[in-house]
Amino acid sequence: MAIDIDIAYVARLARIELSDEELEHYGAQLEGILEHAALVQQLPTQGVEPTSHPLPMVNSFRPDEVTPPLDRETALSQAPQADGGHFRVPPTLEEE
Amino acid sequence: MSSPVDLTLAGAAAALRDGQLSARELLEATLDRAVLTEAELHAYLTIDHQGARAAAAAADEAIARGDHTGPLHGIPVAVKDNMVTAGLETTAGSQILAGYVPPYDATAVAALRSAGAVIVGKSNLDEFAMGSSTENSGYGPSANPWDTGRVPGGSSGGSAAAVAAGSAQVALGSDTGGSIRQPASLCGLVGMKPTYGLVSRYGLIAFASSLDQIGPIARTVEDAVTTLEVIAGHDPLDATSYRGAYPDYRSSLGRGVDGVRIGVVSELAGEGIHPDVLSAFRSAVDALADTGAIISEVSLPSMEYALSAYYLIAPAECSANLARFDGVRYGLRVDGATVEEMTARTRAEGFGPEVARRVLLGTYALSAGYYEAFYGQAQKVRTLVIQDFTRAYAHVDVLVSPTSPMTAFEFGSRTADPLSMYLVDVCTIPSNLAGGPGISVPIDLDTSNLPIGFQVMAPPLGEETLFRVAAEVERVTAWNDRRPPLVEARS
Structure with missing residues (x-):
């Protein structure tokens, strides 16, 4: 089966x-792998x-018991950027 | 043997219990061994000198109080770096997690600590456990102590290299398609993948959740049993954790195989297997027959398709699991004008080529228009593989094959073509798809003095028979804890 990605x-x-070169490189490799994987068909x-x-x-149930969660400071301690108790990210919506 | 690190776990545990050896002495000998071997092997990404010394001191104090917590008490253990360790950097071999310090312990790690084990450090792996040689590690590969120009196998290659070299007495690995058994085979060790669900996956950085399982890498079958008994058990934090009884596996040892029905998987013991491996495998089967096992050839026709199914299912699950690496909560961030741009740049920078390849492959296999033809079809083939196993286990107690089609290969020999690396896992993948346990036991050396592994597979929860047969394989082949030349030269 010919694979077209x-x-x-x-x-x-x-x-x-x-990049364009990387796209071409991965595209060709994926086609090769998928030709083999297409055996499943x-x-x-x-x-x-x-x-x-x-x-x-x-x-799979477990008892509904309240256990302490990670505190906020610990949860944020590994974040690349945190601000005022929150994870900070670039704008999620484009401005008008 | 000049150093206590060359004792088996059982030997070291006995010496610790009887007061002939302290946990501190054993740890210092282990760290000394690492100093001698790490420049060549790179088995570890992080050695936790401070934490390990504190744990060894605590273990000694507990023994002095008469508070001995079992066979792992004071034993130096390596933990594959895809299991989180509180306060100790955990990278999963990926640059995207460089510097990440987890706030909690994986359940298996917590179990080691409660048993008094001394965690030496975090062992190297293929990035996110994707690979069969450690050449995909984002921090450089590990080498094989039997020949440092060759790979130790993977993905748990650092764990195997450490145990073989003596810079750990046992190690934890994880096995998604053979990542415990294949490096154990290539490094002359025992490596065991338990039944899916027997060891909690909580705190194991997920690769393919329906396939991943944590297990031990050790020098003997008994040492693997000892380690498994510590880490196995129901965990409410893992919804797929097994809830039934956990038997005493140790009682399976030393019982021999008289009357045990052993099936040789025809599809995995012929074409494509290196002649040295095949001949050692056949000799071991003959030796089992001589001690009373009933041997038959069993055909599992779907084996030919198992590898293809695996290389759709595992990437599909990995593409979903690795979506969490988005530059927001932990790890690397590369700036961008929008969230999407930031995420796409972060992942391009942080993921190595094999991980990017599998995420792309899995994304494609799950995408609209291709889902049924690839992922859906692979899941049906998985059913056929399970049915093949079920039919076979109606007639035999265990199935056997070589663990790996080849012994340790040279660096760079399989990196150009991803498919040639994938084929390395052909004998180990079926047990991950079917969920049953598998173990690799070293049986012999090939003509280049490289270890050859023998695989035993059993139905889900068939650990007792699995260990019973594995222990007999170990006995009849007289491997006798042979050590690699690097250890002979350095100790």
């Missing part, structure tokens, strides 16, 4: 900024249920 679109979805799987988890487990 819009690598620039995939990189945008993955939030990785890549050769097996007849009609009526086969997908497995998302190796062991049969449903609804």
Whole structure:
């Protein structure tokens, strides 16, 4: 199966900024890997249920007990930028 | 042997318990060994001199009080750097986490501390555990103590190199597609991936959550059992943690294999396996037959597709898990005018090529229009792999194969083509997909004096039979804790 990837679109979805050369490099590699991975399409799987988890487990409950969370100072201690008790980030919305 | 670091864990534990050796002496010998070997091996990313010395002193004081907490008490342990350690830098081998100091311990790490173990430091790995050689580490590779021109395997290659060299008595690794068993095989050690859910993943920096499992790397099967018994157990902080009984695995040792039904996986014991590896593997199988095991050849037709399914499922899960590295809460940030630009630049700068490749691959496999054909289909193949195993285990108690198709390879020999590196994991990936335990036991050396590993696989929760067979493999092949030339030369 021939694989055709819009690598620039995939990189945008993955939030990785890549140069044109890098896009070409990764695009070619992904096509090679996916040609091999496409082997999975050769097996007849009609009526086969997908497995998302190796062991049969449903609804894992634990007692609803209140435990102390990380305090704010500790939670912010590793942040690249923090301000007034919050994580600080660049603008999320463009200005009009 | 001139240094206590060359004792097995069992030997060192006995010496500590009887007062012939102190935890401080053992730790200093371990740190001395690291001084001799680290320039060549680079097994560790961080050695925690201060923390380890405090832990060893505390262990000695506890013993003096008569408060001995079990077989890991005072034992120097290496922890793979993708498990978080409170107050001790944890990078997962990635530049994106350079300088990150976690505020809490992973559950497995906390279990080690409660058992009195001395955490020497954080061992090197392929970035985010993605790789089979440590060549993808963001901080440079580790080397194999058997031949420092070769890789120690991966991704838990630093853990394996440390245990083989004596700069740790045992280590924790994590195994998503073979990352405990393959480096153990390449370094002449025992490496064990427990049943999925047996060891809590809380505090393990996630790669592929439905496949990841923490386990021990040790010099003997008994030492692996000792370590597993400390770290296994239900943890309410991990929703996939197993809730049933945790048996006494030690009682499986020394029972022999008389009447045990062992299946050789045809698809993993023929084409594509190096002749030296295959011949050592066949001799070990014959030796098991001689001591009473019932041997048969078993065909698992879906094995051919398991690798392909894995290289869709693991990247898909990794692309979701690694979304958390966004330059906001921890780690690297590269500035940008908007959040999206900042995040995309941070990830471009912080992720190495293999991690970027897998995130892109997983993003593609999960994207609209391709989801069914790739990720959805891979999940169905995973079901077929599980069905193959279930059918096989109706007739045999365990399955066996070589652990790795080849022994330790030279640096750079597989880095140009990502697929050639992926093929290294062909024998180990199936157990991750199916969830059962797997163990690698060293059996022999190849013609270049490099270790060869033997893999035993069992159905989920089949640890008792797994250890029973592994201990017999160890006994009949008379590996006898052989040590690498680097240790012979340096000690």
